[in-house]
Amino acid sequence: MDGIADMGGAPGWGTMHPPRQDEPVFAEPWESRAFALAILSNRVSGGNLDSFRHALERLDRAHYIDDGYYGRWLNAGELRLLDSAILAPGAVDARARNLRGEHVEEPPIPEPAKPDYAPTAEGTLRFLGTAPAFAVGERVRAKDMAPSGHTRLPRYVRGHVGVVDIIQPAGVLPDTNAHFLGENPQYVYSVRFDSHDLWGADAEPFELTVEMFESYLETTS
Numbered sequence: 001m002d003g004i005a006d007m008g009g010a011p012g013w014g015t016m017h018p019p020r021q022d023e024p025v026f027a028e029p030w031e032s033r034a035f036a037l038a039i040l041s042n043r044v045s046g047g048n049l050d051s052f053r054h055a056l057e058r059l060d061r062a063h064y065i066d067d068g069y070y071g072r073w074l075n076a077g078e079l080r081l082l083d084s085a086i087l088a089p090g091a092v093d094a095r096a097r098n099l100r101g102e103h104v105e106e107p108p109i110p111e112p113a114k115p116d117y118a119p120t121a122e123g124t125l126r127f128l129g130t131a132p133a134f135a136v137g138e139r140v141r142a143k144d145m146a147p148s149g150h151t152r153l154p155r156y157v158r159g160h161v162g163v164v165d166i167i168q169p170a171g172v173l174p175d176t177n178a179h180f181l182g183e184n185p186q187y188v189y190s191v192r193f194d195s196h197d198l199w200g201a202d203a204e205p206f207e208l209t210v211e212m213f214e215s216y217l218e219t220t221s
Contacts, residue, residue: 026070034074041077045084046114049124050178054150055079085110115180119172126185128170133214134189138164140217142191142210150178153216160197161220165209166190173213186214 026032042052055076056064063075081087088107097104120126134140144159152174168188176184191212195203 031070034070038070038073038077041086042080045080045086046117047080047084048117048119048177050150050172050174051083051115051180052076052080053174054178055083057150084115085113117180120183124172126170126172126183128185128187132167132187132189134164134167134187134217134219136164136167139220140164140189140191141220142212143216143218147175149175151175153212154210156198157191157193157210157212160193162191162193162197162210164189165192168211171213173215175213175215184215188213189217191217 026035038052042048042055047055056072058079059072059075064072067075078087078092082089088110091107094104094106098106139161140163141161142153142157142159145153146158147153166189168190170185170187173184173186176182189212190209193208193210195206195208198208
């Protein structure tokens with residue numbers, strides 16, 4: 001929940017393998033530059049971990065899938081710069097065309113409009129002076145809701161009942177933090193679901209644990 005590398009999922013999804021002892025961190029030199037530029041772009045634009053995740057979610061298919069994992073990071077970084085008016089729309093394309101020898105007019109540099117945001121502490125963990133709303137062993141239901149913006153509530157668990165296995169420390173709520181609407185820290189629960197409840201009687205039998213913020217849950221009674 002607190003790691004920057006968790007922003008965009010696992011690279012090479014579907015083709016993962018144990019790392020070789022001599023395996024480089026990045027397969028190609030451009031990937032390391034894209035990684036650095038994405039992180040720098042989010043910082044320069046006044047963003048946070050959740051705003052970057054939300055930028056990833058807003059990419060179209062070509063920018064999210066066709067450009068690959070680190071291309072996705074680079075595209076999300078550019079979107080964050082556009083969000084905060086650090087870059088003007090079309091500026092990157094115009095600059096790229098000029099670097100290729102074309103002669104096109106580049107848009108003027110806009111007046112930055114970064115969000116009025118500052119974290120209350122480092123990282124995403126926060127201390128709450130109140131008790132958790134749910135207890136270990138309690139049956140809880142994931143709320144059946146469809147937020148219009150960013151959320152970390154998986155669609156496949158919404159409306160389903162699980163059991164609280166662990167009460168995690170409180171963390172910044174991504175749903176509000178991504179939109180700079182406040183940290184709204186909440187306890188996080190490890191909730192265990194049965195695969196048959198989620199996907200039906202024909203599903204492979206296993207149990208799935210999902211980390212869920214308190215406002216994602218409700219009592220079953």
